[in-house]
Amino acid sequence: MTNNTTDQYRGIYGIPATPFNEDETLDIRSLESVLDFSVENGCHGIVMPVMASEYQALTDTERKQVFDITTKVVANRVPTVAGVSGISNIHSLELAKYAEDAGFDSVIAMPPFNIARPSTAEVRSFFELLSDAIDIPIWIQNHSLGAPFSAAQLAGLCENVENVSYVKEETTFAAQLTTALLDQAGDSVKGVMGGMGCKFLISEFNRGMCGNMPASHFGDIHSKMWNLLEDGDESGARAIHTRMAPLNNYESLYGMRAFKEVLCRRGVITSPTTRSPGKSTLDKYDLAEYDMLLGSIDDLMTWKAS
Numbered sequence: 001m002t003n004n005t006t007d008q009y010r011g012i013y014g015i016p017a018t019p020f021n022e023d024e025t026l027d028i029r030s031l032e033s034v035l036d037f038s039v040e041n042g043c044h045g046i047v048m049p050v051m052a053s054e055y056q057a058l059t060d061t062e063r064k065q066v067f068d069i070t071t072k073v074v075a076n077r078v079p080t081v082a083g084v085s086g087i088s089n090i091h092s093l094e095l096a097k098y099a100e101d102a103g104f105d106s107v108i109a110m111p112p113f114n115i116a117r118p119s120t121a122e123v124r125s126f127f128e129l130l131s132d133a134i135d136i137p138i139w140i141q142n143h144s145l146g147a148p149f150s151a152a153q154l155a156g157l158c159e160n161v162e163n164v165s166y167v168k169e170e171t172t173f174a175a176q177l178t179t180a181l182l183d184q185a186g187d188s189v190k191g192v193m194g195g196m197g198c199k200f201l202i203s204e205f206n207r208g209m210c211g212n213m214p215a216s217h218f219g220d221i222h223s224k225m226w227n228l229l230e231d232g233d234e235s236g237a238r239a240i241h242t243r244m245a246p247l248n249n250y251e252s253l254y255g256m257r258a259f260k261e262v263l264c265r266r267g268v269i270t271s272p273t274t275r276s277p278g279k280s281t282l283d284k285y286d287l288a289e290y291d292m293l294l295g296s297i298d299d300l301m302t303w304k305a306s
Contacts, residue, residue, distance in 0.1 A: 009079055009166060010044065013046065014214065014222075018053045033268050042220050044223065055083050060091075063095060067082060082104040108168060110145065111147050131164060151177050155189070167189060168195060174195070174196070198241075205229045217260075256280075262294070266303070
């Protein structure tokens with residue numbers, strides 16, 4: 001493992017897309033490519049597979065295959081976080097144990113939910129069971145889906161459940177909640193990362209968050225912004241952040257399909273296919289807009305296909 005429970009995870013933890021062939025089967029070659037790309041383009045860590053990876057569209061066999069390929073390709077070059085959100089406690093525990101055995105440094109999970117949101121007691125029980133099942137750090141994914149937590153609830157979990165010490169915070173007012181969490185929890189929270197594609201990265205940094213977990217198609221750009229912030233160059237980071245705003249708007253609309261369009265154009269994956277149901281497409285006007293928008297940031301994309 002590259003980290004232990006005394007280290008603070010920090011920086012841009014990229015989320016690679018899960019590539020599919022046009023018939024929606026898993027594209028192993030492109031999966032290996034996007035993992036390698038995500039490390040080479042400057043991401044400080046890798047998170048796989050989670051929402052930006054279409055984890056909900058993968059079979060359990062495929063998720064375990066993704067775990068194995070991720071640790072093989074990343075090969076301890078940066079820390080790895082395994083997405084183990086499931087539809088039941090047993091489901092998540094099985095995935096977490098497999099991920100730990102595969103060599104992941106930590107896991108991230110939302111509490112299981114399906115028809116009804118879990119109760120507070122069920123959430124507490126889930127993280128206790130998860131902590132008992134594995135020996136690596138656990139991230140709470142606090143998302144508006146499922147059972148979003150208050151700052152006090154997150155602080156309580158981090159204070160009272162042994163391996164729970166990190167949070168990915170991506171509810172609507174994530175930055176404000178994080179400030180309250182860091183004020184309340186003290187040293188029991190070792191780090192909080194944001195989401196939402198780094199749209200609020202500068203505010204998050206200034207509030208004391210330790211990084212962000214965005215999709216990795218712009219890992220070189222997001223990592224550059226983070227590195228500038230770490231170096232004290234907020235104005236440089238803000239200049240890049242402003243230039244990325246139009247592309248962030250498209251991502252908000254099209255999600256995984258937008259990520260994959262960029263990865264295809266960058267020569268990383270073969271097809272932008274997303275899985276059924278709920279497939280989204282970009283029409284000729286969207287594609288023409290992407291031509292213009294990507295051309296406007298070409299100088300920021302430091303990773304180039306060989």
